[in-house]
Amino acid sequence: MKIILLYGGQSAEHDISIISAHNIAQSIMYNLYTVQPVYISKTGQWIKGPELKQPSFSDQQLILTIADQAEWSEGNHPSKGVAIRPGDIQEEETIVFPVLHGPNGEDGTIQGFLEVLNMPYVGAGITASANGMDKIISKALFTQMGIPQVPYVSFNDIEWQKQQEELIQKAEGTLLYPLFVKPANMGSSVGISKVQDKESLIQAVEEALHYDRRIVVEQGIQAEECEVAVLGNDDIHVSCVGHLIKKQDFYDYSEKYVNNTVEMEIPAQLPDNITQTIQDYARKAYLAIDGAGLSRVDFFVTASQDIYINEINTMPGFTQYSMYPSLWQATGLEFRDLVEELLQLALRRYESRTSQSQSQE
Template sequence: MKTTSVAIICGGPSAEHEVSLRSALNIAKAIDASLFTIIIIAINKTGQWFHVENINQLEICAQKGEIGTDFNQVSMLPQGPGSPLLNLVTQHPLTIDVFFPILHGPFGEDGAIQGLAKFCHIPCVGPGILGSSIGMDKDVFKMILRQNNIPVSPSITVHKHNLINFDVSEIKHLGLPVYVKPCNMGSSVGVSKVKTIDELNAALVNAFQYDQKVLIEQQVIGRELEIAILGNNDIQTSTIGEVLPQTDFYSYESKYLDQTSQTQIPAKLNEKQIALIKEIAVRTYQSCQLSGLTRVDVFLTDDDQIIVNEVNTLPGFTNISMYPQLWEHAGLSPRNLMSKLIELAFEQFTATQVSTDCMNLTTNISKT
């Protein structure tokens, strides 16, 4: 019986490279080997693609936080339907039925790998090109939510090319402290909490290392809650979890290195709060044209206001990541979650093909 070949794509030239490798390892272990053939594609920090032949080798990469040079280099050959993965050493092609990208940050969550999948005519787990790019860009994301009357925190955007004209007084209406964030980065990489004006310059320098556009955001005082979303047209919501940071904010270090932050699943909420959070999360998902999966992060203020913080369109799957934990608490095991995500990728791919066929039909009618 032929199994479906799933290409787990991980690593990449991103500040979240190490987290991606750890996520990929957990995904590979969770995928049902009786239904799927796993092909592990690890991308190093310079952008070279390698075929990691088994989970044990991937585990070594994850432990080291980098990809060794003793793997065969590979490359996708975009040729429309049936595009193969070519081993550049043996010249042996591998057939891929579906992409499972777990490239956190740039190249994975910004629509880049989704665009390659489209060129290769291969289904891809997670949101498509547009939804991914919207979710990645915090500035655009906030604009879209504001247009759809979904509450977000006040902020201003600073462009690197126009930094010389930036007036510090512009942030006075935000108050202090503020958070300074690269617009296109995840896992709190490049994020600083600024408590005084004197700290602003260093925070901007730090953030501009990762992006050409930076968000200066008003601090929201409230509980940090996360909810997992699953589905295309039929959207499902998970149990809601709470982040309990033990430091000033939920930084990259507190998430993945010293792991000082704690989480609580389920969060202690009343029925009205749960219903409102789920309703706003689904509206956010739909407004940003997302599909497959996403994690929606919100704040709950003391007066029961829900403010959307961000979406994570390819959330972590590490041992401490919230997305799989939220679904497991809701009764969906990691193995069944992987199968569902792959199923949704095929479902969305088929729906997109129907749309393309309709466009072709319209074009043919216009010619007659």
Template sequence: EVYPVFISKEGEWRKGQKLLGPVETVETLQFGDDTGKANDITSFLPAENSAQELDASTGNEGLDVIFPLLHGPNGEDGTVQGLLEVLNLPYVGNGVLASAAGMDKVVMKQLFAQAGLKQVPFVHFIRKEWKNNQALLLEKIESSLKWPLFVKPANLGSSVGITKANNREELIKAIDLAFKYDRKILVEQGIVAREIEMSVLGNDTPRCSVAGEVLPTKDFYDYSAKYIDGTTNYAIPAKVSDRLQKSLEDAAIRAFKVLDCSGLVRADFFVTDTEEVLINEVNTMPGFTPISMYPKLWMASGLSYSDLIEELISLAIERYEEKQQLEHSKDGE
């Protein structure tokens, strides 16, 4: 049985019969009254007493598993995952650490660099550094990176706030825009390369799907191309050699393990004309829309959408049960 919960942009948690039927528009979810509105978080847990409300392991009345289909800050950055950990509920996907590191592009890239994963050159800084040392930072960027550049908020997904800059004037505007979304930003060197994505599935022994290639018709793969206008085409599976497929699989699994991921990850790469593999980023809760790459890659690999969901749920329960065996204090204390 599915027990859906909707979270509005205003932070209201809602449940009810409206969420059980087909949702044709976002407005359908935007209740005009207090239908399904929660007074507190435990009201969403179908249990008969407070002990059951806070612990899914107490019996049949508890929730079996949570599937947090949430993106961006407060969704896939470890915050909701932390809440579910405190409530002692099994949930699909990555834990607190992997979710937080996977959301922060700067932290993620620093961890990848330490692990020896190849990346495009980048510079990062915070708002206060930009405010106090703009000229110095511009000099550093222009001396260490080659045009064009991509400016990104460190902690936002779906290409929101990302801008391509071809000169200093565009760069300054792009930086100012990115700082509207985050206090920390990333400036990356542009590269002429194929954009290849890999889906990863598993816990301690992850496996990879076939490769998929993004074929954007726009200048770059922005929010609109991803979710709205459908202007992006995909090659699934991508035309890659056996050697390149193996290199992509190795890099994707290394990235998965570096961040201590679990459940699922979509790993995004740049591949040069010499077949050099550069990791761009990982997405710890990739999209599941009809045009999303993650499920499409698994379907092309022989795993149906329903079987994918079932395996993700099994992986969540497996990880939860393993955690229940751990001790958190010395014997007798």
């Protein structure tokens, strides 16, 4: 079978996506599969590279530039590819692994596109991807499942224009500073601010409105951050709990990805009952969004061991520093087996959807 690795993309997590894709390409069982890299450039150009029949030598090799067909077919330009239209990836006997994070990758758009192409793909479907990406929708679903969350207020740009003063009063009346202001749909801390007073709250909302028309204002809490990996379609598996050791109280994009100052403690040193509660909430959160394939579920745990869900990520990072594969490794599932399991889950989900649509006819 062929695996199409779809990576890069136009979100802020472009570079992470390349490293994740490289890491996955290194772990494919090449006796069973070949890998077709399809790189989405920062400008949204789709570029198909030479097929991989063995691990690639570096992640730089996956950053493709466009060559003319003649140049490419010589095969001595590992990082040259040909421009394609998205629909050109359609092929039989092929599984797509969309290693894309953030908007246009993890939010249901690419998943919808792959459904239209009628191709099996790794990870969550349209609904789960969109639900997981949207902080307002996912909060509503978590509430329905009885998963605790920090108090929050949400609104859209029109409401903000018309009733700014009322919304500020509502936020200040129900939440305690510091507050976190977030665009509803983004990821990788883009557009997120931590604010201490009314003036910076207004500024932060204006800033967040550059990224989305819907906004969440959350109560900030002093807490440790713990994460759990979930794997499965109908039969859901939950990993041990990991702890992000914070050297500062808010991880922005550069801390998370550029400086790599985040350390992980796996498994987290937590009492058994707290671990079990976190795992139970992770499972419920996965069900709440209608998860499939995989997700990483992120929590806050306070000093008095109150647990709050923060968010669910349907396509977490897959770099060698990433929490998701590290959690599985600590739970006894090696990276290579994890990748294989994700491919099998993609095939099973595709088969069950195909048989469902046949029985509707």
